[in-house]
Amino acid sequence: MELYNTLVHKKSGFKAIRQKEIRMYSCGPTVYNHAHVGNFRAYIVSDTLRRVFEHLSYKVTHVMNITDVGQLVGDGNLGEDKLKQTARIEHKSAKEVAREYERLFIKDIKKLNIEMPSVIARATDHIPQMLNLIEKLDKKGYLYRAETGMYFDTSKFGDYGKLSGSDFKRLNASLMGGARVERPAGTRNITDFAVWRFSPADEKEMVWDSKYGRGFPGWHIECSAISMEYLGDHFDVHTGGVDHIQIHHQNEIAQSEGATGKKFVNFWVHNEFLKVNGSKMSKSLHNTYTIEDLEGMGISPQGYRYFVLTGHYRSIMNMTVDALKSAQRTIESIYSFIERISGSMPEGVPEKEFGAEIKKLGQEFFRRMEDDMNTPEALASMHALISIANKRNASRKLSNGDRDAVVAVLLEMDGVLGLSFKEHTATKPLSAEPRRLIEEREYARKSGDFGSADEIRRELRDRFGIIVEDTKDGPQWRRK
Numbered sequence: 224m225e226l227y228n229t230l231v232h233k234k235s236g237f238k239a240i241r242q243k244e245i246r247m248y249s250c251g252p253t254v255y256n257h258a259h260v261g262n263f264r265a266y267i268v269s270d271t272l273r274r275v276f277e278h279l280s281y282k283v284t285h286v287m288n289i290t291d292v293g294q295l296v297g298d299g300n301l302g303e304d305k306l307k308q309t310a311r312i313e314h315k316s317a318k319e320v321a322r323e324y325e326r327l328f329i330k331d332i333k334k335l336n337i338e339m340p341s342v343i344a345r346a347t348d349h350i351p352q353m354l355n356l357i358e359k360l361d362k363k364g365y366l367y368r369a370e371t372g373m374y375f376d377t378s379k380f381g382d383y384g385k386l387s388g389s390d391f392k393r394l395n396a397s398l399m400g401g402a403r404v405e406r407p408a409g410t411r412n413i414t415d416f417a418v419w420r421f422s423p424a425d426e427k428e429m430v431w432d433s434k435y436g437r438g439f440p441g442w443h444i445e446c447s448a449i450s451m452e453y454l455g456d457h458f459d460v461h462t463g464g465v466d467h468i469q470i471h472h473q474n475e476i477a478q479s480e481g482a483t484g485k486k487f488v489n490f491w492v493h494n495e496f497l498k499v500n501g502s503k504m505s506k507s508l509h510n511t512y513t514i515e516d517l518e519g520m521g522i523s524p525q526g527y528r529y530f531v532l533t534g535h536y537r538s539i540m541n542m543t544v545d546a547l548k549s550a551q552r553t554i555e556s557i558y559s560f561i562e563r564i565s566g567s568m569p570e571g572v573p574e575k576e577f578g579a580e581i582k583k584l585g586q587e588f589f590r591r592m593e594d595d596m597n598t599p600e601a602l603a604s605m606h607a608l609i610s611i612a613n614k615r616n617a618s619r620k621l622s623n624g625d626r627d628a629v630v631a632v633l634l635e636m637d638g639v640l641g642l643s644f645k646e647h648t649a650t651k652p653l654s655a656e657p658r659r660l661i662e663e664r665e666y667a668r669k670s671g672d673f674g675s676a677d678e679i680r681r682e683l684r685d686r687f688g689i690i691v692e693d694t695k696d697g698p699q700w701r702r703k
């Protein structure tokens with residue numbers, strides 16, 4: 224498989240560290256508000272990547288964190304804790320807020336057919352691991368004490384800036400030149416970040432004692448500690464949105480490699496932004512949509528997932544109502560095709576070339592998926608398959624074996640697409656008795672014995688729960 228690696232800024236051949244196993248980490252949500260569909264693009268992308276690995280027969284250990292403490296409203300070092308802010312506004316405890324939005328996040332993940340990570344780890348359950356890592360960094364001389372917390376001195380980590388294709392000096396100079404010169408008192412460099420923040424003396428919630436003083440962990444230390452806890456010091460893949468490259472992921476690398484002296488992650492995979500009507504989707508601009516909002520507009524979670532897959536994960540996508548509606552129409556037409564073909568009673572004879580064409584399009588689909596997850600092109604292969612099978616079915620030339628092959632290839636494709644094709648097949652093959660009855664009915668109908676045909680149709684419905692309908696493409700059956 225070829226995969227674009229942000230660390231080396233190019234596409235390269237993927238190689239797992241261990242044989243047949245891939246260890247993968249995805250930055251999870253900060254559970255202080257509804258996740259919006261832009262956030263879910265990242266989770267659909269990492270899920271698709273995981274599914275491609277699984278299709279290649281790797282066992283994937285996938286870890287995701289839940290940030291239920293410590294992420295500030297300001298992008299970097301300043302501002303109030305987002306969770307505490309919501310708790311104050313909603314008159315709840317920070318913990319109640321975190322659990323509620325975590326529950327809603329998992330609900331949406333399930334709706335979107337995103338496979339559950341092998342481990343979902345809450346930050347608040349891993350404070351000792353974070354403090355352990357902080358102590359290691361302290362011993363190695365990476366940390367210093369400032370007014371608001373313990374900070375990581377980024378000038379001491381030689382590779383700082385590598386992920387974003389820059390370096391420590393250039394990053395600090397460019398940030399100096401920008402508007403974001405405000406920084407916490409006593410800090411040395413603009414890129415320095417807190418690993419441990421001190422809490423005000425009267426703070427009762429979300430605080431822990433440590434040798435550095437009462438406080439709570441910084442956001443970045445959470446991902447370093449949790450990923451290494453479950454995946455080891457050195458693992459295969461780390462995913463996230465491009466917005467995390469410059470600060471969050473760069474800081475994760477500095478902390479992890481600073482502490483272990485080893486390379487942290489082999490492949491960094493980043494997805495681009497999802498815009499809405501041409502502008503950035505953001506809570507402060509009030510243009511965010513939740514999965515529920517889309518459902519209210521008649522866009523199913525699968526319709527949204529399909530929409531996301533129509534764009535390459537490294538391209539900026541623009542979400543508009545028209546684009547979503549068109550994706551919804553397409554997914555519905557795919558479903559109705561699958562229902563139609565899997566319930567068809569083909570009469571054609573098998574043809575070698577057609578069988579070969581089905582196989583070829585299936586292989587092309589997976590080749591494209593394994594080429595840096597080229598989902599738009601892979602979907603084109605899938606649509607080509609649907610189109611030729613549809614034509615053949617309509618002209619009554621499809622054979623039983625070809626019908627089964629088309630359905631099998633589509634289901635295999637769906638193993639990586641995650642679009643619920645299986646739920647739309649007349650899944651379990653018919654047992655001998657109803658199959659015989661359908662054939663008998665067809666014989667009766669063709670001989671003009673419509674009375675018997677109707678009687679058998681009723682028997683199929685009442686005894687087997689099978690509905691038979693005569694369509695212009697021949698008789699079709701489905702389960703009640």
Ligand SMILES: [Zn+2]
Pocket residue numbers: 249250251446471
């Ligand atoms: Zn993270």
